[in-house]
Amino acid sequence: MVRILVIAATLAAGISFTSYAQTTPTASVAVKPASTQGPVFPKGNRAPATNFTGTVYVYSLVKDEPTFNCASSNVTFEPGARSNWHSHPAGQILMVTDGLGYYQEEGQPVRLLHKGEVVKAQPNVKHWHGASPKQAMTHIALNVNTEKGIVTWLNPVTDKEYNSYR
């Protein structure tokens, strides 16, 4: 009449699961506080198809006005999605907050963008940014010195250009 066994397993990431067979099944899952989970900012609305390929969401963080001369948005690119080629008269700063993305400046190879990276696109440098093919990417896009202008939109990024990452 042997009964019983005990399982005690501690899994990474602070998750613990304890099960007592037969009599008292108990599960205890410790998770981080809600505030540390999920995206930092709302996804926002679909970006205009004229300036992007694929599914892109934009949520405005800072509206441009003359005291701060600053415009900022949280931008989420679904896998495969990307901006058109474009440039900024005063440059642009990208702060990657999630996922894995692509970034390319004209004449340079496509490079990866990782969560936590900060990239500066210098004034008038043609570039594009987006998600990698299988993973979404979210970044804060930051335009400063907007009295000089914000953005000049150019051609879409072709599939050949997008798939040139090696």
Added chain:
Amino acid sequence: MVRILVIAATLAAGISFTSYAQTTPTASVAVKPASTQGPVFPKGNRAPATNFTGTVYVYSLVKDEPTFNCASSNVTFEPGARSNWHSHPAGQILMVTDGLGYYQEEGQPVRLLHKGEVVKAQPNVKHWHGASPKQAMTHIALNVNTEKGIVTWLNPVTDKEYNSYR
């Protein structure tokens, strides 16, 4: 009679744990991909005690230089920690990326800062920011138009001021 059980545990980026005991109770814990967990930016180094009360970490995101006229840091306040009173000649933008914080402008009551909020401190408005008493707070601090200057540090926030939140 011996009964039996089987444990099959798969630990990976997505952690799942399955236990079969007697009647097959099953627990499945789905965790988000690693990239969406944990803080976005590194914590950085301890902030100077001269300008802060309590434990504060600062990680530089953007170093000030004349092309962008922009300085930005990721700042983490442990519970109870806060900046001194201060002001910015060109104002400051805060983007709260985690936790629950406090923010006060001179002559106004202390208000809560939640994850996802964006706050503008107007030029030369005396203010302070920090964590709430029992929960840490992390924000991106963004100074633009830095050709006008960055910050004027003032007195520490007293316990009476800090505890005035209602």
